[in-house]
Amino acid sequence: MTARIPSADERLPAYARLRDALASRIASGEWGGSDPIPSEARLAHEYGISVGTVRKAVDGLVAEGLLERRQGSGTYLRRPSFDATLFRFFQVRGADGAPASIPTSELILRARTEAPKEAALALGTSDVIGIIRLRSLSDQPVLFEELYIRADRFSGFESLPDSVFGPLLYPLYFERFGVLVKRATDDLSFGRADVQVAARLKLKPGDPLAIIKRTAFDVDGTPVEWRVARGSAAQFHYRSEIG
Amino acid sequence: MTARIPSADERLPAYARLRDALASRIASGEWGGSDPIPSEARLAHEYGISVGTVRKAVDGLVAEGLLERRQGSGTYLRRPSFDATLFRFFQVRGADGAPASIPTSELILRARTEAPKEAALALGTSDVIGIIRLRSLSDQPVLFEELYIRADRFSGFESLPDSVFGPLLYPLYFERFGVLVKRATDDLSFGRADVQVAARLKLKPGDPLAIIKRTAFDVDGTPVEWRVARGSAAQFHYRSEIG
DNA sequence: CGTGATAATTCATATATATGACTGGTTGAC
DNA sequence: GTCAACCAGTCATATATATGAATTATCACG
Numbered sequence: 001m002t003a004r005i006p007s008a009d010e011r012l013p014a015y016a017r018l019r020d021a022l023a024s025r026i027a028s029g030e031w032g033g034s035d036p037i038p039s040e041a042r043l044a045h046e047y048g049i050s051v052g053t054v055r056k057a058v059d060g061l062v063a064e065g066l067l068e069r070r071q072g073s074g075t076y077l078r079r080p081s082f083d084a085t086l087f088r089f090f091q092v093r094g095a096d097g098a099p100a101s102i103p104t105s106e107l108i109l110r111a112r113t114e115a116p117k118e119a120a121l122a123l124g125t126s127d128v129i130g131i132i133r134l135r136s137l138s139d140q141p142v143l144f145e146e147l148y149i150r151a152d153r154f155s156g157f158e159s160l161p162d163s164v165f166g167p168l169l170y171p172l173y174f175e176r177f178g179v180l181v182k183r184a185t186d187d188l189s190f191g192r193a194d195v196q197v198a199a200r201l202k203l204k205p206g207d208p209l210a211i212i213k214r215t216a217f218d219v220d221g222t223p224v225e226w227r228v229a230r231g232s233a234a235q236f237h238y239r240s241e242i243g
Numbered sequence: 244m245t246a247r248i249p250s251a252d253e254r255l256p257a258y259a260r261l262r263d264a265l266a267s268r269i270a271s272g273e274w275g276g277s278d279p280i281p282s283e284a285r286l287a288h289e290y291g292i293s294v295g296t297v298r299k300a301v302d303g304l305v306a307e308g309l310l311e312r313r314q315g316s317g318t319y320l321r322r323p324s325f326d327a328t329l330f331r332f333f334q335v336r337g338a339d340g341a342p343a344s345i346p347t348s349e350l351i352l353r354a355r356t357e358a359p360k361e362a363a364l365a366l367g368t369s370d371v372i373g374i375i376r377l378r379s380l381s382d383q384p385v386l387f388e389e390l391y392i393r394a395d396r397f398s399g400f401e402s403l404p405d406s407v408f409g410p411l412l413y414p415l416y417f418e419r420f421g422v423l424v425k426r427a428t429d430d431l432s433f434g435r436a437d438v439q440v441a442a443r444l445k446l447k448p449g450d451p452l453a454i455i456k457r458t459a460f461d462v463d464g465t466p467v468e469w470r471v472a473r474g475s476a477a478q479f480h481y482r483s484e485i486g
Numbered sequence: 487c488g489t490g491a492t493a494a495t496t497c498a499t500a501t502a503t504a505t506g507a508c509t510g511g512t513t514g515a516c
Numbered sequence: 517g518t519c520a521a522c523c524a525g526t527c528a529t530a531t532a533t534a535t536g537a538a539t540t541a542t543c544a545c546g
Contacts, residue, residue: 013529039496050531055497063306071497072538186483190433190451190476208433208451208476233433233451233476240429240483256499282526293501298527314527315508 014049018057021047026066026077027219029178036074037067066182066219079174086135086143086212086229103142105167108132112151112158119148119226122215127151129158134200135167142235144200147227153179153218169225170216179224184216190233197230210236257292261300264290269309269320270462272421279317280310308425309462322417329378329386329455329472347382348410351375355394355401362391362469365458370394372401377443378410385478387443390470396422396461412468413459422467427459433476440473453479 012020022037031037040058044051058075061067068078109132120126128148135143147169149157154177164172173179191209198205210233216225255263265280274280283301287294301318304310311321352375363369374390390412392400397420407415416422434452441448453476459468 015529036496041496052532053530056529069497070539072495073540074496184485186481186485188431188479188481188483190453190479210433236431236433238429238431238481240431242427242429258499279526284526295502296500299499312527313509315525316510317526 015053015056015060018043018047018049018054019060022057022061023066023219026061027178027180031077033077033079036070036076039074064182079180086145086214086231102137103167104136104139105165106134106136107162107165108134110158113148115148115226118213118228122226123148123150123223125150125152129154141201143229143231144197145227145229147225149173149225150223153177153222153224173224180219181216181224182219184214187213188238189213191230193230201230201232203232208233258296258299258303261286261290261292261297262303265300265304266307266309266462269304270423274320276320276322279313279319282317322423329388329457329474345380346385346410347379348408349377349379350405350408351377353401356391358391358469361456361471365469366391366393366466368393368395372397384444386472386474387440388470388472390468392416392468393466396420396465396467416467423462424459424467425462427457430456431481432456434473436473444473444475446475451476 022043025031026037037043038046040051040054044054047054058067058069062069065078068076070076109130111130113128113130114120115123115126115128115130119128128151131145131147131149133145133147134141135145154173157177160176164176166172170181173181189211191211193201193203193205193207193209195205197203197209198207203209209230212229212231214225214227214229215223216227218224265286268274269280280286281289283294283297287297290297301310301312305312308321311319313319352373354373356371356373357363358366358369358371358373362371371391371394374388374392376388376390377384378386378388397416400420403419407419409415413424416424432454434454436444436446436448436450436452438448440446440452441450446452452473455472455474457468457470457472458466459470461467
């Protein structure tokens with residue numbers, strides 16, 4: 001069929017163009033969750049290139065974490081992969097030392113607003129929807145979060161019923177708005193609680209805080225969310241792999 | 244020549260066996276710094292496999308960061324790559340706001356000793372050499388470090404002349420002891436300065452501290468160094484990519 | 487209705503080969 | 517001597533093909 005591989009290119013190698021083309025078809029939601037994407041042979045035929053080249057393109061997307069191969073079965077989307085919950089930073093233990101438990105999330109505010117300077121800078125726009133929530137483990141408030149998402153990508157977010165909100169936002173972003181968060185940068189520092197934050201987290205003003213600022217990016221690299229989370233520094237614990 | 248690919252295998256695919264074989268030849272130091280490793284065609288001939296398979300093996304090592312390809316020239320070792328200096332966590336600025344300057348390192352202690360519990364656990368041995376040093380930027384003490392390295396991998400380290408020590412240890416590890424640090428895990432938490440640390444860092448006891456515990460691993464995955472570094476939390480700043 | 491063999495499909499490994507692009511040295515004209 | 521042209525070596529891209537391994541669907545048999 002030698003379908004045309006869309007724009008994108010300026011004499012990029014074939015495998016790179018196919019990789020990008022597939023990435024954008026993935027982002028478009030063309031392929032639902034549980035079915036495999038077309039087979040390598042089929043894609044090769046569709047795009048008029050050889051199977052080896054298709055494999056190389058798919059290799060790239062697998063490495064990026066967008067696809068997953070299953071021998072004998074097919075190649076599948078790999079939806080979340082992205083377990084970026086901030087709770088992994090905070091080790092909260094019950095009196096018994098058990099690493100409990102179910103995180104809960106209390107929505108305090110949700111409204112279209114103007115982004116604060118830092119958020120606007122990260123998102124490239126100040127037309128945003130602001131969210132404030134308090135997250136707890138075992139009824140202990142742990143994280144105070146302030147989030148801003150681009151109004152142009154999340155139109156209607158303010159009027160979503162409270163019931164659709166679970167503890168995790170990224171699945172919601174994808175299911176309701178087709179925004180697939182693929183990557184994020186975290187920025188950690190330490191500071192001290194002001195009166196408002198201290199009250200929410202049941203700390204004393206001036207108590208040490210861990211401050212996590214995150215910018216989350218879409219599949220195509222657009223920043224879609226900026227957030228700042230604050231939690232007691234005493235419980236803070238971060239683990240990172242380098243190399 | 245169909246050289247025998249060494250032990251390793253239990254019916255692993257050819258490319259995986261070559262990958263491992265090459266990794267061990269790299270670790271052995273067989274190939275010096277500035278010369279390329281044998282060409283793909285040559286390796287294919289040596290091991291009696293096809294060029295495509297060699298490429299796949301090399302691909303893996305490139306992805307791991309051990310090798311680097313240069314089109315038209317050859318495939319080279321990629322020695323350090325590993326810029327893991329702890330200073331990237333601490334933003335120290337002069338009065339003018341300039342992000343100065345040259346890090347210096349004052350060696351306070353260096354001796355064969357018994358590892359503290361946490362270090363022994365990470366290293367799998369308590370026979371270690373301990374190092375204590377104070378690291379400064381622009382004459383401001385910034386980091387107080389306590390390091391432990393395996394005595395079996397660094398025999399003779401205690402008696403090295405002070406003159407060979409630069410600000411960075413990992414290059415020294417490699418050049419003097421053939422230990423190539425390839426990977427590390429950092430563990431960040433928050434604490435408060437005790438009297439000793441406070442004195443070294445010119446802080447007050449009880450001042451907030453950022454605590455970084457690091458385990459560094461050799462190419463073959465053996466833990467070779469454990470360290471704990473402490474610095475003022477006020478200056479601490481960490482940036483991480485996830486996804 | 488289950489169950490077990492069979493077949494079809496799909497990714498995984500491997501080979502052989504051709505062409506292009508880039509690098510670094512050599513050669514030769516000026 | 518300088519510089520351009522050339523050339524050999526090396527990785528990069530791409531094709532075509534064959535075989536193996538894992539999964540899934542099908543279908544006949546009891």
